[in-house]
Amino acid sequence: MSQQLSPQQRAEAVEALGNEEFDVLVIGGGVTGAGIALDAAARGLRTAVVEAQDWASGTSSRSSRLVHGGLRYLYNLDFKLVAEALTERGALLTTIAPHLVEAQPFLWPLKQRVIERAYSALGVGLYDALAVLGAGKKTVPFQRHLSKAGALKRFPDISPKALIGAIEFYDARVDDARLVITLIRTAVSLGAVAASRTRVTAVPRDADGRVTGAKVTDLETGREVEIRAKHVINATGVWTEKTQALAGGSGGLRVLASKGIHIVLPRERIKASSGMFLRTEKSVLFIIPWQYYWVIGTTDTAWHEELQHPVPTSADIDYLLDHANEVLAEPITRDDIIGTYAGLRPLLQPAVLDESKSTKVSREHTVTEVAPGMVAIAGGKLTTYRVMAEDAVDFALGKNAAKRQPSITKSLPLLGAAGLDAVRNQSEHLGARYGFDSDRMQHLLSRYGSEVTDLLADIDADPSLGEPLAAAPRFLRAEVHRACAVEGAMHLEDILVARVRLNSESRDRGRSAVDEVAAIAADVLGWDEATLADEKAKYLARIDAELAAEEKSTDADAAAARLAAPEILEGGALY
Incomplete structure (x- = not known):
C-alpha cells in the first residue's frame, strides 16, 4: 500500500x-x-483518521520535543507513571523510531555538597533502574556524578556560581511534528484512510442513540461527506469538549488548556555538550541542545483565549530568559532569540461529565464513553502516546474483541526505522556520492532514517533537488519537495511550520526562503499564479502577526494580534 x-x-x-x-x-x-x-490499522481494523488542520498542528508540534520519563514525578512518588513512560522511551529509542528519537544527556546542577547530591543521586538512580526494568536492557547511559570542574567542562557556559557539581543523566529528544507525520504515514501504509484539513461538523446518532460516524467538511473543496463507522474515537486534545459536544448527550471528559512556551537560540550561542535540567518554583526548565539550535522551555499558565493560535507574550519570554540566566555565565537576551512557539496542554480534570458512563483512568490519561459508539481520550503526554492509543482502541472495541485483536505497536517499527543501521553504515559513502558532509548526513538520517535513500532517489531524478535552499542552506530543496509529495503538506504554512521548520528555527521565521520554498511547492501541488501569491501573502501575514503578538504583555492582546492574520482556508477556524 502507499506510504505517501x-x-x-x-x-x-x-x-x-x-x-x-x-x-x-x-x-x-x-x-x-x-x-x-496506527494501533487500529495494525490490528487489521478498517480505520479512518481526520484532522481539521494540518497533521500535528496543535499541541503535538509545539511541545518541548522530549521523550522522557518525567524525572520530577519521582518527587511525588509516582513510580508507575515514570516506569510506564521510561518503558515507552526505551521502545521508541530501540525499535519504534530510533531515527527520530535520540538519547540526550542533561546536567542537573547541584548546590549542596552532601544532602542534595545524595537524594538526587538516589532519584536519578531509581530513574535509571526503572528504565532498565521497563526496557529489559540498558537503552541510555547511566547517571554520572561530576565535580564542579567536570560540570564546567560539559557545560562551559554555566555560571560557576550556579553549582558545586552536577549529575549527568539521560532522556531523549524528538521532532514532535515529524513523529506524528510518520505515525500517520505508517498507518496509511497499513491501509488506514487519512485526510487532513477535514473538519468534523456533526456526530450523528441512530434511533437508539448510538453514534454512527461523523459528518465532515473537506476544507480544501467545501465538499461535505458523511462517514459511517462502528466506533468513533475523539482524540482532539484541548478541543475534546467541543468535539464531544457535537454528539449531544451528557458524557465525556473535562479538559482545560494550559499554555507552554519555548524560545529557540542558535547552537553557537551556548557552549555546552549537554543539556540542562532545572527545577523552578512552578515546574521545571529544560535547556535542550539540537544540531543547529537550542530549545528552552517551558511555562505553565492557564489559557482562556481561542484555542487555534496560542502565542507567547512578552512576559512569557521574559520568564524563560530570567530563569535561564540564573545559571548562564553570559546572560541571553531577546537579541539572541531566533524563534519562539507556544502550545496548549490538555489538562485533564478529575471528574468526567457523566459518572454513570464507562470510564478507564490510567494514571495521567483517561478514556471514557461519550455516547454509545463514541469514546474520548485525553491527558497523557507525547512519550506515552502508544499506551494511550492502545487503551483507546481496547476501550472502544470492548474487552473480548480487544483480546481477539490485540495491539502490536510496541514492536512495530515506524517508516524509516527498518534497515536504519545498514543505511547509517553507508552514510559516509552516500554523502560522498552527493557531496554531502557528515553534518548534512546526520541531519538527513535524523529526519528520514532509512528512507533517506528515497530522498536521494528524488535527487537522482532531479539533481536540482540536491541543492541547499539559498536562504536556509541546512535544508535541501529535496526536503521541501518531499514535504509536499510524501509528508502531506498542503500549504506553505504546513511546510515551514511542521516539516522544514523555519517558522520556529530561523530568525526571520522563513521570510527570506518563502519565494524558493513556494516555487518548489507550487510545482508539486499544482498551484497557479494566483494560488502561489495567496499562499505567500498569508504566510507573510502570519509572520507579522506572530511578531506583533510577542510584543504584547497579556494573552488577550497577544491572541488578538495573532488573529489579525487571515486563515489559510475559508472556514478553517475551529469553533
Whole structure:
C-alpha cells in the first residue's frame, strides 16, 4: 500500500470516507490520534483518521520535543507513571523510531555538597533502574556524578556560581511534528484512510442513540461527506469538549488548556555538550541542545483565549530568559532569540461529565464513553502516546474483541526505522556520492532514517533537488519537495511550520526562503499564479502577526494580534 501523504492520496481518502464503513474513525491528527490510527490499522481494523488542520498542528508540534520519563514525578512518588513512560522511551529509542528519537544527556546542577547530591543521586538512580526494568536492557547511559570542574567542562557556559557539581543523566529528544507525520504515514501504509484539513461538523446518532460516524467538511473543496463507522474515537486534545459536544448527550471528559512556551537560540550561542535540567518554583526548565539550535522551555499558565493560535507574550519570554540566566555565565537576551512557539496542554480534570458512563483512568490519561459508539481520550503526554492509543482502541472495541485483536505497536517499527543501521553504515559513502558532509548526513538520517535513500532517489531524478535552499542552506530543496509529495503538506504554512521548520528555527521565521520554498511547492501541488501569491501573502501575514503578538504583555492582546492574520482556508477556524 502507499506510504505517501500526497495530493492524490488525500483525494482518494476523501472519496473513501464517503463510500465505505469503517471499524474505527479517529477524530484528531495529533500524536494521540495518529497513534490510535496506527494501533487500529495494525490490528487489521478498517480505520479512518481526520484532522481539521494540518497533521500535528496543535499541541503535538509545539511541545518541548522530549521523550522522557518525567524525572520530577519521582518527587511525588509516582513510580508507575515514570516506569510506564521510561518503558515507552526505551521502545521508541530501540525499535519504534530510533531515527527520530535520540538519547540526550542533561546536567542537573547541584548546590549542596552532601544532602542534595545524595537524594538526587538516589532519584536519578531509581530513574535509571526503572528504565532498565521497563526496557529489559540498558537503552541510555547511566547517571554520572561530576565535580564542579567536570560540570564546567560539559557545560562551559554555566555560571560557576550556579553549582558545586552536577549529575549527568539521560532522556531523549524528538521532532514532535515529524513523529506524528510518520505515525500517520505508517498507518496509511497499513491501509488506514487519512485526510487532513477535514473538519468534523456533526456526530450523528441512530434511533437508539448510538453514534454512527461523523459528518465532515473537506476544507480544501467545501465538499461535505458523511462517514459511517462502528466506533468513533475523539482524540482532539484541548478541543475534546467541543468535539464531544457535537454528539449531544451528557458524557465525556473535562479538559482545560494550559499554555507552554519555548524560545529557540542558535547552537553557537551556548557552549555546552549537554543539556540542562532545572527545577523552578512552578515546574521545571529544560535547556535542550539540537544540531543547529537550542530549545528552552517551558511555562505553565492557564489559557482562556481561542484555542487555534496560542502565542507567547512578552512576559512569557521574559520568564524563560530570567530563569535561564540564573545559571548562564553570559546572560541571553531577546537579541539572541531566533524563534519562539507556544502550545496548549490538555489538562485533564478529575471528574468526567457523566459518572454513570464507562470510564478507564490510567494514571495521567483517561478514556471514557461519550455516547454509545463514541469514546474520548485525553491527558497523557507525547512519550506515552502508544499506551494511550492502545487503551483507546481496547476501550472502544470492548474487552473480548480487544483480546481477539490485540495491539502490536510496541514492536512495530515506524517508516524509516527498518534497515536504519545498514543505511547509517553507508552514510559516509552516500554523502560522498552527493557531496554531502557528515553534518548534512546526520541531519538527513535524523529526519528520514532509512528512507533517506528515497530522498536521494528524488535527487537522482532531479539533481536540482540536491541543492541547499539559498536562504536556509541546512535544508535541501529535496526536503521541501518531499514535504509536499510524501509528508502531506498542503500549504506553505504546513511546510515551514511542521516539516522544514523555519517558522520556529530561523530568525526571520522563513521570510527570506518563502519565494524558493513556494516555487518548489507550487510545482508539486499544482498551484497557479494566483494560488502561489495567496499562499505567500498569508504566510507573510502570519509572520507579522506572530511578531506583533510577542510584543504584547497579556494573552488577550497577544491572541488578538495573532488573529489579525487571515486563515489559510475559508472556514478553517475551529469553533
